[in-house]
Amino acid sequence: MPGQLLSSVADGIVVAAILSVAAMGFTLQFGLTNVLNLSFGSVMTIGGFTAYLLEAARVNPWLGLLLGGAAGAVATVVLGRGVLRQYARRRTQLFEMMMVTLGMSLVIDYSIQAISQNSIYSYTVLQAAPVHLGSIVLTPVQVGIVILAIVILVVAEAALKFTKMGKALRATAVEPSLARSCGIQTGRVVLITWLASGFLCGLAGVVYIISTQSVDYTTGELFLPLIIAAAILGGVGSLKGAVGASLVIGIVTEVVAGLGAGGYSTVAGFAILVVVLLLRPGAVIAGDEDRQLVL
Amino acid sequence: MSAWGFYVATLLIYFAVDLLSGIALNLQFGYAGVVNFGYIVFQAVGAYVAAVVTLGPSLGAGSYQQYILGAHLPFPLDLLAATAAGALLSLLVGLFSLRRMRRDYQAAVLLIVSLIALQVVSADVPLFNGSNGLTGVGWPLGQLFGVTATQSPWLYTVWSLVVVAVVFVGVSWLSRSPWGRSLRAMRDNQGAASAMGLNITSLRLQVFVIGGAIAGLSGGLLVEYIGAWSPGAWGxxxxxxxxxxxxxxxxxxxxxxxxxxxxxxxxxxxxxxxxxxxxxxxxxxxxxxxxxxxxxxxxxxxxxxxxxxxxxLHVTPPGALEPGALQPEAAPR
Structure with missing residues (x-):
């Protein structure tokens, strides 16, 4: 049984790695712009399908991973600048903006459904024989995903702490008008955030389909609630928090699945969020109504 | 009965059910500003309950469908049970999800509740027969007169329009009442509304439960016509x-x-x-x-x-002057 538990925990860490790549992108975006972006999952699907198409065209899978991320970045900038900004000009409020992103996600998802003929495509790249470490069985790709997540966390944290753009981003997230009057070009900061978070989103899409080995139009949408849960649980805008929350959710879901209740594994992940809301409402209330859109 | 007649009747019944949903969501979102992204769950629970209380006792794990609460309830009780189920579930969900938090978080939480419910019901077969769902649901009111819903869809159309009319009258009366005005006050300015002495949390819970009850009723009405209900119906x-x-x-x-x-x-x-x-x-x-x-x-x-x-909304308190009566000698244009 301890062996079983250990292997569940290892699987949980892999799930957490995938989740945390997405959650870092989401929390970065949400923390700065204050838009609860429900089209995030759809952009993940775009990243995944890009990687699939590149794979079909025999492009190197690692390059496919990068280009999938790039596709996510481009899509996010197009949506952020081309759509959300237009709504912001018409003084659409925070909540209505979430409704807009919901509309975008319907349009993207079902366009993909129409183009992909509503089929599931198998995506089997970078598969290799699993490595046994005692009771833990991991494939090299899974190890790679975990390393990737750690690298992203370290690089992103360092970029936020030490680079000029990172400092500008944190300043804008805290107080946009003050940042603007200090000479920070908030428009550029937002653009960079769309790019970076979109890249992480696309990347997460590819990493996710590498792990599930298939892609269809619901890929990102089904993953999105877990991403939102991780971002809220970790504290909005905190990369470390997002990773920590991803670890909790990932390990709990896999341990529950390992105990033989497969149908309830995701439920357990969500239940954590609900429990946190029940026990510590203060954790999520901070900064109630006075938040403003930064676009 | 011609195919066209059947089609039009079915369409009218769907219209009635969707109108009930629209009324419930409009009360919650339009009047009170409560964003219920898990609405369909409350309709679903009404449909499931209306189904099981009319299907009769469950035949157990070996049969083609198994469920809880199996019974043969006569006419008004089936829809009342559905309504009560919607109200009860929304009370439970509302107690934790309606805490004061950002509206977008709240919406996200209710969306997550909707997903959790779908997964639990699909995975837990003894509850409502899992992802296969329930079939063979009848129409207790029709049985009183010896007709079934599919045999006489026009009768069912009339019946569902009557239900909608009753709910519509009730809800529009509620929304014109002082209670309805306090909902709008809460929606437009929560701070001011609670400063006026309105209990925001309690008001939100009330409107959530009333909406949930209507949702449950609409689910019952729908399932007694289409005769089957499964997780595929409430994504x-x-x-x-x-x-x-x-x-x-x-x-x-x-x-x-x-x-x-x-x-x-x-x-x-x-x-x-x-x-x-x-x-x-x-x-x-x-x-x-x-x-x-x-x-x-x-x-x-x-x-x-x-x-x-x-x-x-223009409210003229009793005894008040007409608007504009106080400045009769306004500057001539």
């Missing part, structure tokens, strides 16, 4: 069809709701049936959703308050 996207309807029609007033429900779930989703088939099977369905998404976005862009926006 979270169904909630957004109704949301789109009230958004397009106009939030916070009933003319808008009726127009929206007529436009979006009824006319709009039925038009593709009459268009020539294009592409592979299922393409039209995907494009339908794309157009719904676009309609939703365009509506927020061009008519954020809907085609028929809410009218401003």
């Amino acid at each position: 979270y996207a169904e909630t957004f069809v109704i949301f789109t309807a009230i958004f397009v029609g106009g939030v916070g007033n009933y003319r808008g709701v009726v127009l929206g429900v007529l436009l979006v779930p009824v006319i709009f989703l039925e038009i593709p049936r009459f268009l020539p088939a294009i592409g592979y099977p299922g393409l039209t369905a995907s494009l339908e959703w794309v157009v719904i998404g676009l309609a939703w976005m365009l509506c927020i862009f061009f008519r954020p308050r809907g085609i028929l926006p809410e009218r401003r």
Whole structure:
């Protein structure tokens, strides 16, 4: 049984790695712009399908991973600048903006459904024989995903702490008008955030389909609630928090699945969020109504 | 009965059920500002309960369907049970999800609740027969007169329109009452409303439970006509069809709701049936959703308050002067 538990925990860490790549992108975006972006999952699907198409065209899978991320970045900038900004000009409020992103996600998802003929495509790249470490069985790709997540966390944290753009981003997230009057070009900061978070989103899409080995139009949408849960649980805008929350959710879901209740594994992940809301409402209330859109 | 008659009757019944949903969501969202992205769960629980209390005792694990609460309840009790189930579940969900938090978080939490419920019901077969769902549901009111819903769809149409009319009268009376005005006050300015002594948390819970009860009733009404219910019938996207309807029609007033429900779930989703088939099977369905998404976005862009926006509320307290009576000698133009 301890062996079983250990292997569940290892699987949980892999799930957490995938989740945390997405959650870092989401929390970065949400923390700065204050838009609860429900089209995030759809952009993940775009990243995944890009990687699939590149794979079909025999492009190197690692390059496919990068280009999938790039596709996510481009899509996010197009949506952020081309759509959300237009709504912001018409003084659409925070909540209505979430409704807009919901509309975008319907349009993207079902366009993909129409183009992909509503089929599931198998995506089997970078598969290799699993490595046994005692009771833990991991494939090299899974190890790679975990390393990737750690690298992203370290690089992103360092970029936020030490680079000029990172400092500008944190300043804008805290107080946009003050940042603007200090000479920070908030428009550029937002653009960079769309790019970076979109890249992480696309990347997460590819990493996710590498792990599930298939892609269809619901890929990102089904993953999105877990991403939102991780971002809220970790504290909005905190990369470390997002990773920590991803670890909790990932390990709990896999341990529950390992105990033989497969149908309830995701439920357990969500239940954590609900429990946190029940026990510590203060954790999520901070900064109630006075938040403003930064676009 | 001609195929056309059957089709029109079915359409009217769907209209009635969607109108109930529209009324419930409009009360919650349009009047009180509570964003219920888990609406469909409360309709689903009503449908399940109405199904099991009319199907008779469960035949157990070996049979083709198993469920809890199996009984043979006579006419008014089946729909009352569905209504009560919707109310009870929304009370439970509301108790933890309606805490004071950002509206977008709240919406996300209710969306997650909707997903959790779907997964639990699909995974837990003894509850409501898992992902296969329940079939063979009858119509207790019809049985009193020895008819079934599918034999006499017009009778069922009349019945469902009567139910809608009763609910409509009740809810529009509620929303014109002082209680309804306090809902609008809460929606428009929470701080001011609670400073006036309104208990925000309790008001939100009240409106959530009333909406949940209507949702349960609508589920019962629907399942007794179509005779079957399964997780496939209540995906979270169904909630957004109704949301789109009230958004397009106009939030916070009933003319808008009726127009929206007529436009979006009824006319709009039925038009593709009459268009020539294009592409592979299922393409039209995907494009339908794309157009719904676009309609939703365009509506927020061009008519954020809907085609028929809410009218401003003018309340003249008894004994008060007519507006403008106090400045008779205003500067001549």
